[in-house]
Amino acid sequence: MQFGAYTFVETRRDPLTGEPVDVDKSFADVLEQIELADRVGLDVFGLGEHHRPDYAVSAPAVALAAAAARTRRIRLTSAVTVLSSDDPVRVYQQFATLDLLSGGRAEIMAGRGSFIESFPLFGYNLEDYDELFAEKLDLLLAIRARPKAVWKGRHRPPLNSQGVYPRALQEPLPVWIASGGTPQSVVRAGMLGLPLAIAIIGGEPARFAPLAELYREAGRRAGVAPDALAIGINGHGFLADTTEAAIDAFFPPYAEVMSRVGRERGWPPLTRAIFDQGRGPAVI
Amino acid sequence: MQFGAYTFVETRRDPLTGEPVDVDKSFADVLEQIELADRVGLDVFGLGEHHRPDYAVSAPAVALAAAAARTRRIRLTSAVTVLSSDDPVRVYQQFATLDLLSGGRAEIMAGRGSFIESFPLFGYNLEDYDELFAEKLDLLLAIRARPKAVWKGRHRPPLNSQGVYPRALQEPLPVWIASGGTPQSVVRAGMLGLPLAIAIIGGEPARFAPLAELYREAGRRAGVAPDALAIGINGHGFLADTTEAAIDAFFPPYAEVMSRVGRERGWPPLTRAIFDQGRGPAVI
Numbered sequence: 001m002q003f004g005a006y007t008f009v010e011t012r013r014d015p016l017t018g019e020p021v022d023v024d025k026s027f028a029d030v031l032e033q034i035e036l037a038d039r040v041g042l043d044v045f046g047l048g049e050h051h052r053p054d055y056a057v058s059a060p061a062v063a064l065a066a067a068a069a070r071t072r073r074i075r076l077t078s079a080v081t082v083l084s085s086d087d088p089v090r091v092y093q094q095f096a097t098l099d100l101l102s103g104g105r106a107e108i109m110a111g112r113g114s115f116i117e118s119f120p121l122f123g124y125n126l127e128d129y130d131e132l133f134a135e136k137l138d139l140l141l142a143i144r145a146r147p148k149a150v151w152k153g154r155h156r157p158p159l160n161s162q163g164v165y166p167r168a169l170q171e172p173l174p175v176w177i178a179s180g181g182t183p184q185s186v187v188r189a190g191m192l193g194l195p196l197a198i199a200i201i202g203g204e205p206a207r208f209a210p211l212a213e214l215y216r217e218a219g220r221r222a223g224v225a226p227d228a229l230a231i232g233i234n235g236h237g238f239l240a241d242t243t244e245a246a247i248d249a250f251f252p253p254y255a256e257v258m259s260r261v262g263r264e265r266g267w268p269p270l271t272r273a274i275f276d277q278g279r280g281p282a283v284i
Numbered sequence: 285m286q287f288g289a290y291t292f293v294e295t296r297r298d299p300l301t302g303e304p305v306d307v308d309k310s311f312a313d314v315l316e317q318i319e320l321a322d323r324v325g326l327d328v329f330g331l332g333e334h335h336r337p338d339y340a341v342s343a344p345a346v347a348l349a350a351a352a353a354r355t356r357r358i359r360l361t362s363a364v365t366v367l368s369s370d371d372p373v374r375v376y377q378q379f380a381t382l383d384l385l386s387g388g389r390a391e392i393m394a395g396r397g398s399f400i401e402s403f404p405l406f407g408y409n410l411e412d413y414d415e416l417f418a419e420k421l422d423l424l425l426a427i428r429a430r431p432k433a434v435w436k437g438r439h440r441p442p443l444n445s446q447g448v449y450p451r452a453l454q455e456p457l458p459v460w461i462a463s464g465g466t467p468q469s470v471v472r473a474g475m476l477g478l479p480l481a482i483a484i485i486g487g488e489p490a491r492f493a494p495l496a497e498l499y500r501e502a503g504r505r506a507g508v509a510p511d512a513l514a515i516g517i518n519g520h521g522f523l524a525d526t527t528e529a530a531i532d533a534f535f536p537p538y539a540e541v542m543s544r545v546g547r548e549r550g551w552p553p554l555t556r557a558i559f560d561q562g563r564g565p566a567v568i
Binding site: 011019020023024027031050051052053055056057058059061062063065066067068069070087089090093094097098100101103104117120121122123147156157158159160162163164165166167169 | 295303304307308311315334335336337339340341342343345346347349350351352353354371373374377378381382384385387388401404405406407431440441442443444446447448449450451453
């Protein structure tokens, strides 16, 4: 079992314009946190890609490279890379560079995206939501396997053995499938023999157990070696001296964020009563 | 006058396969060099984007972010970013992140590309060589000016006020035009009031003086304030105790590289006789 932390680097926003302020301080804080995580022995730290004023990280590999220079052993991952709306060639190049800079500590968590801003921003159609991910993951794995891949798809110009450099130090560079818990993503990860990171943002963890079985079953059917499979859970966490102190400190800002995000997604506001029942908003 | 250094991070290659080896050591070396440059007072350090096994940097902002974490005051730039074959939204996001991580020390040198591997790699047509650059520069400057730009072009999906985050700390994030010395690029930089970096890879520096005049004249005609204009020179340099010692140490590896690159470009081999006359290969 490994233990880590991740963040999207939340930003404070100007109440008048809604634009983020003091984002450089948010980055300085998170670098200090990653340095501490490395020192106290956490296994991994992740930064998640977003394209909205709420969060400062849209280029995870760039921010992780600064963390690489300030740490010695902690693994550094995106949590997640929105692969559907990115170019797998660039993603591989950036994380291979991070891997070389960090002495082989880079990982990619590839996801379809929970927020959807990146689709119009980079000119993709949400109707292609799943096809985009499947195709780009296929390309990413092809590039990871060899410097000069041959590949053809609908959503990215073909590769005809053009070289992709630099090459990662780790062979292979770890690529996880990050999923909000849809059976489709879980089966895909199992069939491809890729490690699976499930985001449990709300809902009881026990509800996700059948997905773990589905993942292992998909791997078995595809003939994947069992030890190639691994499951990670990305969830919210907060520590304090007592449960009550943790809840009292955590609930108000958590409710503010989840209610703000929930307004875009049609969730009901998060009340203390719902929170105390251990039920967050709907699973995304 | 400011003084700096740049590198593409040359790689050693396996003599049998031609693939790069020990690239992590090349990165470790260059980080040490940038740290030293910072300590001894150089003003700027640049890393150049390439997509070939000879050079390790294809993602300059990622490598520069590691350098940012190890330095205090030196400015960090791409030298160059091949803007023609990249997405200005991603380029802005990566360098804005670098700017935030470095306390406002990021710069972009945008160029059309000297090597041409990136065009087929990212699905662009070399026939659009100049149009691609003009269009993408226009978009980069629009994004730099405001978070929610409205923009339409031929080579990238339109922007309809989607937000581009995070925002750089510097306002504006410095964008230089990097040119191999074509009058077209020089005039473009002058008209837009952008600083100009001229690469003098071969040939006598005096031959480039008319370009400086052309740049200033283009700025004057466009009504640009003279102090908005600045000229940088990117060239090869090598220091030793005496001129003779410098030439003896520098010439053999320099000739090897220039002859290798020259074979792809139809240059004659670089001989010591030509070198001693102060004439390198043709201007690119």
